[in-house]
Amino acid sequence: MIEVQGLTKRYGRTVAVEDLNFTVKKGEILGFLGPNGAGKTTTMRVITCFMPPTLGNVTVAGYDVMREPLEVKKRIGYLPETPPLYTDMRVREMLTFAGRIKGVPSFELKQRVEEVASRTAVTDVLNKIVGHLSKGYRQRVGLAAALIHNPEVLVLDEPTAGLDPKQIIETRKLIRSLSGEHTVILSTHILPEAANTCDRVMIINAGKLVAEDTPVNLTARLQGFETMHMLVEGPERDVRERLARIQGVNSVLPTPASNGRVEFAVQTDKGRDVRRDLARAVVESGWGLLELRPVGMSLEEIFLKLTTTDSAPEPEAIAEEV
Amino acid sequence: MRNVWNIVRKEINSYFRSPIAYIVLAVFAGIFGFFFYSILAMFVRQSMMAAQYMQMYGQSMHMNVNEMVIRPLLMNTAVVSLFMVPFITMRLFAEEKKTGTIELLMTSPLTDLQIITGKFIAALLLYACMLAITFLYLLLLFQYGNPDWKPMLSGYLGLLLLGGCFLAIGLMFSTMTGNQLIAVVLTFGFLLFLWVIDWAGEYATGTVAEVAKYLSLTGHIDNFSKGVIDLRDGVYYVSLIALALFMTARSVESVRWRA
Ligand SMILES: Nc1ncnc2c1ncn2[C@@H]1O[C@H](COP(=O)(O)OP(=O)(O)OP(=O)(O)O)[C@@H](O)[C@H]1O
């Protein structure tokens, strides 16, 4: 649905995005992750035909953004970083105007406005002036405006920024419900959001692609070893020694808990499931095994690992691993 | 066409929602009212003098409403619009750039030309409202005298064309900045320069003087107000409007590149 090949965008001497390649399939939700200034907004602006790329080809639904921008624009609903709303209009007027310029036929317009308003939960402010709305409501009106012409592709720049927790959940649900029929690209700094909402996550840093995969694979792939969390009832030293003897276990770090229980963080070799061995060792020694679960590295940790320069692995190395 | 109309409608609504339109119209009506009263009062005094003159010398002096009231009034209108137009056009692009709504327009299936034309037409309509106010005053003259309506009509045509130039130039400067005040200053400065450029004709000679005279906005409005519709004047205004709108389009394009 969306193909980006060799996208480079420079502002004067600043390189905002460098040689970015990716495709988004129809019905997929792609999450864009990256620290401030990574080039997320810039990439989205190129895809939505707001600005032309310096180099590279971008096509949306088979139409090139440079050669047939009107066809591309007809198919895209875009929510920029700051919702582009006329503060002197009423919400209903704003949505009606957005619908008109996006080419919604006039006989459907009224109904479409009601529809998107109820989907984004702004029905109760339809008659309010946009300038009097709170930040979160503006964000939702912006989303409603992006949805007004029922576009095939949605490009959402930080769609949940400024929303309250309930609305964040509602918006994520809304975005999820759009997948399948619509293709969605969203950017965010909130990692669980990317993990929960997206089918695929792209991490970019300083204009370059650092990693791209499903949230689950990303987590698995980036861990050099796996960590098990164990809660054992037994003498701390004995348990530690016993567990350390098991093949595939690299280290055992105890944290004493109350009433004779000990918590362990057991690090094991990657790709080696030692859970059975661990369990057998504990049970055969006559101690109580209260808890045993693998701890995944959170997306947060991955994100920081990839985007902080001193500990970041070579982008190429990761790309090859894919 | 529908796209252009959507933009026109939005801009007109926005003019009348924010008090800009009302303020511009009210200020203009006030100033024009003063001009109207003053010029008429002078005319009445001169008429009385003329009547006395006729009694004393038995010879009539030529008194013409068109020449002595309407024409100076229309010329004054041109000057006042020079001051008003920058305030009409300043927000058209500058505001959208500042608030980011330009992103909505530019990512909607509209061409730049449609956006520019829509905004230009909306501004022209507001300007036409201004001219309509002056027309209401002039109607009073028809009540008490019988002016010739032909030079009046051509005068209005000239004012409309002149205003079109002003607005197109203002629109152009509005695309260059996100600050409305800067747009006003640049527009006003540039218009004033075009207004007085024929002064160069006073001291320069040859081609320079010719060009300066041709470029000047004032020279061309004169003919219209005399009731003379010369094709060359029309061509001047229309090509100036086209040029300014073309530059506006270029500037909008560069907004995209720089964003
Ligand atoms: N109009 C501009 N002129 C010059 N440089 C720009 C412009 N817009 C963005 N940049 C630069 O391009 C780089 C990428 O910016 P971009 O807005 O795409 O980042 P982002 O990933 O959206 O960041 P954030 O998470 O803060 O929204 C930054 O270094 C920024 O300074």
Ligand SMILES: [Mg+2]
């Ligand atoms: Mg951004």
